[in-house]
Amino acid sequence: MSSPFGGGREQQxxxxxxxxxxxxxxxxxxxxxxxxxxAVDFLAESEFPVTDVTIVGVDLMLVERVIGRMSWGRALGAGAVSGAWFGLFAGLLLGMFVNQGFPLQLLTGLVLGILAGLLFSALGYGMSRGRRDFSSASQLVAGRYDVLCQPRTAEQGRGLLAKLALKPPAAPA
Incomplete structure (x- = not known):
């Protein structure tokens, strides 16, 4: 897995x-x-130059898993919760920079955030007019994952992965 902060100069x-x-x-x-x-972890543990290796997802699919039915109650509840978080954040920032009434600033941000969340979720759900009465989560999935290696070390990598395939599976922890 790559670092979110980027690698060294040579990696870049x-x-x-x-x-x-x-x-x-x-x-x-x-x-x-x-x-x-x-498999790549095994190669790394075997002192293989893993900088020559790439994992490639092949036959990509967008999988949408239905989580539940959407209703006015769920839409408004989700809007109120997300608005509350935003309102608390805004109230916290406002309270830090205003010299009086920190609890009042926090409460004002919370209330205004909930109201804005309710308003925007009601507008969004109302405009859908029942065309999408379910909630879901999407995920990009591949049909298979190929491990590619640069030609200079491919044979060595194939040999190591053949050893991995012959190992008995590890017992569940």
């Missing part, structure tokens, strides 16, 4: 700046990302 020079198709030879193919990640 190695990564392409624009979206670029991956290069390398396939050394393993896995049904889940977790299995592909475990």
């Amino acid at each position: 020079q190695r990564l392409p700046r624009l979206p670029t198709p991956p290069t390398g030879w396939p050394i393993g193919s896995y049904g889940t990302y977790s299995e592909a990640q475990q």
Whole structure:
């Protein structure tokens, strides 16, 4: 996994700046990302130069899992909660910079945030006119995950992953 703060200078020079198709030879193919990640972890533990390795999700799908039915009550409740969080944040900021009545500033932000959240959620749900009466969560998933390696070390990587495939599965913790 990459660091959100970026890598060293050499890593930044190695990564392409624009979206670029991956290069390398396939050394393993896995049904889940977790299995592909475990394979790369094994390569790293085996002192393999993992900077030559890329995990590629193939046959991408957008999976939308339905969580529940949407109603006016749920829409307004979600709007009130998100508005309350925003209002508390705004009230906290206001209270820090106004010299009087910190609790009053916090309460004002909370109340105004809840009202704004209710208003915007009511408008949004009302405008949908029943076309989408469910809530869901979307996820991008691949049909399989290929581990690619640069040609100079591909054979060595294939050999190591063959050893991993022969190991008995670890017992659940």
